Amino acid sequence: MAGRVPRLLPLWKRAIPKYPLYLEGRPQNRVFLCQFWMKLIPDRTFELPNDRVHFEIHPQMSILDVKQYLEKIYNVDVLKVRTYRKSGYVFKEDSIEMEQQQKGRIPPVKVACVQLGGEHRFTFPDLFSKKSMGEQDNNMKDLNEKLDLAKNWERPSLPPWFS
Template sequence: MSTRWYPIYQRGNPQLRVFLPNFWMKLVHPTPKQQPNIVHFQCSMEMTKHDIKNYLTKIYNVPVVDVRTKIALGRFRKDPGKGYIVKDDDIKYAMVTMPKNMTFEFPNLFEKDQDDKAENEKSLAEAKKTYRAYIDRNKDRKDVPSWFSI
């Protein structure tokens, strides 16, 4: 269930209401190796297969051939502090099949370019030089706080 509260209808025009969707989707890595035209998502429990297909085609212009969904039950565990049993939320997974000629490659978010590495090293060297100048300037003033110098 959504936590959004929509404004109550009021008489008169214009109606200043914006209806936001209660749906969300999150791209996840598949646990087993999949074909390159299959993409896995975590999605809202209220979404149906038709909602998922419309969401991807209308908003992101992704051609969808087939959608399969699965609900994974949340884990039962013992609360470490109180000792009673709690259940994690259930999760709905959607496996979306795209046409055979399309491939999806999961983005590598943590890949660094060589330019970024060189720029970071240059910035670090500049910071070290500035800090060394600050230490040399205040080495004879041990009893004065650092924020007091100009």
Template sequence: MKLVKPDAPQPPNVVQFIVSMQMSKYDIENYLEKIYNVQVENVVTHVRMGKCERSFKGYITKKDDYKVAFVTLPRTEKFEFPTLFPESKQEKENEELKQLDVLQDEWNSNTRRHKHRHGVPTWFGV
């Protein structure tokens, strides 16, 4: 079983998993209750078709089909998908993007100053 972040917004007590094609609803419910001690209200499963892709040689390949299980927990329990990238990392990435913009502005100003010498490095001054 693999916990998956849902594509569409779900109620707080619904969790989405990708499970083996051989697992039934009862297997999923028993697995979560016996191993993880999680109370399960309802299980809904869907079989999704794998994507078809065309390779560079013209062959068409199809990914394997997979089963998605939507597990409904009791109303008192809420599940939040864990945040993998905390705010501090987001702020750090924003600072790096700002630095990248400053460097790109400097590069553009240098290339505008030497616009008649395309391909010549800036350290090669006359």
């Protein structure tokens, strides 16, 4: 019973099963969906050049796995990959005011530093700039007007207050 995985363990904490060995005479083993995951993260210590990207990756991924993942799934040229483990830490309850669920231990993660090749460049978008928020407000107003017009398209003879 010690080798059983609990049902409620999240996918990102589960171990990846070993790929079955190919034996002569059997059909070729195929994997249609990748069982690893990668999360794009910003590097907050210093500003990176446009051809460098950091990923938080599955703990069992190797350098070769990261390179093949990006090249085969996303068609991105990769020059160099380096990985390291970022150690976890424990929040002291008195030092930071947080909700009770957020307090506690932050687990260690594995990080991959990828240097992109060719013409591939990446910059994080500025999601919360004042300029983009104003544009989003205008877009939302336009969208609400269109939705109000399209609300009763199947009943054009009825006034809108009947819907």
